[in-house]
Amino acid sequence: MNLIEIKSNLAQYIKSKNKDITVYSEDKTQGIKYPCMFINLIESSNLKIANINYGKVYTLDLIYIEQAIPRDNYSSIEDILNKIKIDNDSVYIEHQESTIVDKVLHHQIEVTVVNDNLNNIETSNPTYKLVVDTLKSLGDNVFYQVGNLKELKNGIFVVEPTSVETSNTSINGKKEYTRNITIRYATTNETIINSDVASILEDKIDILLKKVLQTNKIIKANYELELNNISGEYKGIPVATYQANLEIVERK
Numbered sequence: 641m642n643l644i645e646i647k648s649n650l651a652q653y654i655k656s657k658n659k660d661i662t663v664y665s666e667d668k669t670q671g672i673k674y675p676c677m678f679i680n681l682i683e684s685s686n687l688k689i690a691n692i693n694y695g696k697v698y699t700l701d702l703i704y705i706e707q708a709i710p711r712d713n714y715s716s717i718e719d720i721l722n723k724i725k726i727d728n729d730s731v732y733i734e735h736q737e738s739t740i741v742d743k744v745l746h747h748q749i750e751v752t753v754v755n756d757n758l759n760n761i762e763t764s765n766p767t768y769k770l771v772v773d774t775l776k777s778l779g780d781n782v783f784y785q786v787g788n789l790k791e792l793k794n795g796i797f798v799v800e801p802t803s804v805e806t807s808n809t810s811i812n813g814k815k816e817y818t819r820n821i822t823i824r825y826a827t828t829n830e831t832i833i834n835s836d837v838a839s840i841l842e843d844k845i846d847i848l849l850k851k852v853l854q855t856n857k858i859i860k861a862n863y864e865l866e867l868n869n870i871s872g873e874y875k876g877i878p879v880a881t882y883q884a885n886l887e888i889v890e891r892k
Contacts, residue, residue, distance in 0.1 A: 641753050647679045649726045657720045678703040695754040704745040714745045721747040730754045774851045798824045814891045821886040860889040
C-alpha cells in the first residue's frame with residue numbers, strides 16, 4: 641500500500657463517520673469547503689529491524705478546520721480520529737495526542753506499512769543456497785535477505801551475503817574464495833528472548849556448518865555470535881535480534 645492509497649483509505653474512513661467533512665489529500669488554498677480535513681505528509685522513512693528493510697513508516701498530520709471562523713469544540717472529531725483505521729493486515733496506525741493551534745485541530749499519526757511480499761530471492765551461488773536450504777530443513781522460517789514481520793513471534797532467520805574475497809594464489813590450479821554471510825535471528829517471543837538463545841543458536845549453526853563442510857569444495861567454516869541485541873519495535877513490542885557471522889572458505 642503506497643501513500644496515495646493510504647490517504648484514500650483514511651479519507652474514506654473519515655467520510656464514513658461524518659459525511660459532512662470534505663477531505664483534501666493535497667494542499668488547497670482556494671475554494672475550500674468547510675468543515676474540512678487536510679491529510680498532509682510530514683515525513684516518510686524505512687522501517688528497519690536487524691538492518692533489514694521491512695517496510696515504510698509515514699508520519700501524517702490530519703488537520704481539521706471546523707468552519708471559516710473555527711470553533712473550539714473538537715471532541716466529536718477527536719473521537720473519530722482516535723479510532724481511525726485501515727482495514728489491511730499489513731498496515732497499523734499509532735496515534736499521538738491531538739493539539740489545537742490557532743483554533744485548528746492537528747492529529748498526527750504514524751502509518752506503518754509492512755512488506756508482506758516474501759521476496760525469497762534465490763541465488764545461483766551454491767554455497768549461499770546450501771546455507772538457506774539447511775536452515776529451512778531445520779524447520780525454521782528462513783528468508784533470503786528479506787523477511788516478513790508477521791513471523792516474528794515464532795522467530796525468523798534472515799540470510800544475507802556480505803562479502804566474498806578471492807585469494808591471489810592458487811593451489812593445484814584452484815583458487816580459494818572466502819565468503820562472509822550474516823545470519824540474523826529476530827523474534828518478539830518473550831519466552832525465546834528469556835531462554836538460553838545462545839545455546840539454541842549454537843546448536844543450529846553447528847548443524848549448519850557440519851552440513852556445509854560435507855561439501856567437497858568447502859575446506860573451512862567457522863562463525864561468531866552476537867547476542868542480546870534489542871534492535872527495534874514491532875507494534876510496540878521489543879524485537880530481539882541475534883546474529884551469527886559465518887566465514888566459509890571454498891576451493892574451486
